[in-house]
Amino acid sequence: MDYPPGKAPLAILIMAVVSGVLLLVFPAPKREGNLQVWTFADSHFRAYQKVVPQFEERHPGVKVDLQYVHGRAVTSRLRSAFASDLPVPDLLETEISSAGTFFLGPLEDIGFVDLTEELHKQRPDGPPWIDRVVRSRFAPYTSRRIENGAPKDHIFGLPHDVHPVLLAYRRDVFQAHGIDPETLTTWDKFLSEGRTLMQTMNADLPPDQVDHYLIGLSDTDCGDLEVLLFQRDGGYFDADGTIRMDDDISVQTMCWYVPLVVGPERVGYPVGWNWELTAKAVEKDFLLCYLMPDWLSGFFQKSVRSGTGKLALMPLPAFTPGGRRTSTRGGTMMGFTKKSTQFDISWELALELYFSIDSRIEQFRETNILPPLREAWKHPALAEPNPYWSNQPLGQLYAAQADNTPPQYTSPYIQLAKGKLGEALCDCVDRYKKKGADGFEAYVRERLRQSADEIRGQMKLNPYQ
Numbered sequence: 001m002d003y004p005p006g007k008a009p010l011a012i013l014i015m016a017v018v019s020g021v022l023l024l025v026f027p028a029p030k031r032e033g034n035l036q037v038w039t040f041a042d043s044h045f046r047a048y049q050k051v052v053p054q055f056e057e058r059h060p061g062v063k064v065d066l067q068y069v070h071g072r073a074v075t076s077r078l079r080s081a082f083a084s085d086l087p088v089p090d091l092l093e094t095e096i097s098s099a100g101t102f103f104l105g106p107l108e109d110i111g112f113v114d115l116t117e118e119l120h121k122q123r124p125d126g127p128p129w130i131d132r133v134v135r136s137r138f139a140p141y142t143s144r145r146i147e148n149g150a151p152k153d154h155i156f157g158l159p160h161d162v163h164p165v166l167l168a169y170r171r172d173v174f175q176a177h178g179i180d181p182e183t184l185t186t187w188d189k190f191l192s193e194g195r196t197l198m199q200t201m202n203a204d205l206p207p208d209q210v211d212h213y214l215i216g217l218s219d220t221d222c223g224d225l226e227v228l229l230f231q232r233d234g235g236y237f238d239a240d241g242t243i244r245m246d247d248d249i250s251v252q253t254m255c256w257y258v259p260l261v262v263g264p265e266r267v268g269y270p271v272g273w274n275w276e277l278t279a280k281a282v283e284k285d286f287l288l289c290y291l292m293p294d295w296l297s298g299f300f301q302k303s304v305r306s307g308t309g310k311l312a313l314m315p316l317p318a319f320t321p322g323g324r325r326t327s328t329r330g331g332t333m334m335g336f337t338k339k340s341t342q343f344d345i346s347w348e349l350a351l352e353l354y355f356s357i358d359s360r361i362e363q364f365r366e367t368n369i370l371p372p373l374r375e376a377w378k379h380p381a382l383a384e385p386n387p388y389w390s391n392q393p394l395g396q397l398y399a400a401q402a403d404n405t406p407p408q409y410t411s412p413y414i415q416l417a418k419g420k421l422g423e424a425l426c427d428c429v430d431r432y433k434k435k436g437a438d439g440f441e442a443y444v445r446e447r448l449r450q451s452a453d454e455i456r457g458q459m460k461l462n463p464y465q
Helices: 007-025 042-058 071-082 096-103 116-120 135-141 171-176 187-201 223-231 248-261 275-283 294-303 343-354 357-367 374-378 394-402 414-435 440-460
Strands: 035-039 064-068 091-095 142-147 150-155 165-170 213-216 287-293 311-315 332-336
Touching: 035 042, 035 343, 042 064, 042 343, 042 357, 071 091, 071 096, 091 096, 091 343, 096 135, 096 332, 096 414, 116 150, 135 142, 135 332, 165 171, 165 294, 165 394, 187 213, 187 287, 223 248, 223 287, 223 414, 248 414, 248 440, 275 294, 287 294, 294 357, 311 394, 332 343, 343 357, 357 374, 374 394, 414 440
Parallel strands: 035 064, 035 091, 213 287
Antiparallel strands: 091 332, 142 150, 165 287, 165 311
16 A cells, blocks of 8 residues: 555655664663763673763763663664664763774765774873774774865774684583594684594494584574684775675675585584583583684683583684684674763773773673783783683683784674675575585575675665765
């Protein structure tokens, strides 16, 4: 049925109704202090609760209203608030895959404060923050614009983390089968040894039964795939915001990945986020290795107790000899809203939460999340043996790879791109399941081009792109 006033008014009406429903489901938190902070991560919330009282004590008259807000509410309500007179917090955290969606339109319409100049200022206690933090971590929170005929980067968020990825492996199983992880320096070597290990462990089972898989990899969710895509210097977009998810690196990565999760050479099985099942997978030796960003290692410690003393960490195998042996997954930024009139005190609080060594070491002990500030990596806490991870110095292992983490370039269309890559993965898995390697590369190239073209079509509708 047609809507008489036309499609545009109908779209506005639908948006108004949806926004109203969201505000009913996720009502705006009441302000209980004069400096309001939102975070979507429970682990961050608990860590910040320990920092805030000390900050308030040093700043008489300041009362921090720290709020734990659902991630969907942060993005949906904030987007509406930026475009209206609704109240907003002074500063807030948003997840890496949502951050770029706020950078649509002209610079003056972006609701976050441009931090570029502040980050490049020389500081009394040392170099500017831009030089003290892993540079690649600013990429997801940066919008590049052409100004006076040249590209210029605008940074709208502080990075909470680096999130290097290591490989977690069953140290006890590897030792029992004489596998030295020090020799598994490339994916070719890792997969060769791993397939032999799988054959040995499954030798007494019927041919169609597999009780032991080499590594946790998903055949439906693109999270594992993107870790490996980033490791190869691929990605969704380039630094200029141009879609690149159908380039040669993406095609070759998909062609390499899919046979790992489906077909006769399969070595991967999805881990999922059910911690009870993950604990059983470790207990029963069902999965022997995992892609392990620092934050996930903390969840394993708390939720997968069956791995205590059995799991250990090593750098990711490289795709080529001497190549990058890490990647990155996930991330969080702290943004400052333009509507706030308290930037100076908000900036001080953000520095306390993000770049204070004492604060970040306390957070590291709680979450295993490596601080993005290089100065913090020298702290003795990072060298402490971790009993869960076979008494390895977990912090040092992650810090050793942190400067090698690849950038994650963003775009206002980043969420759409992630969804389209996930769809392409499912289709490629289905195609390989039915027809195998015959014509597979050509199919992958066309399927990724189709996904990328859909995003290009959306981007053409943006007059500011």
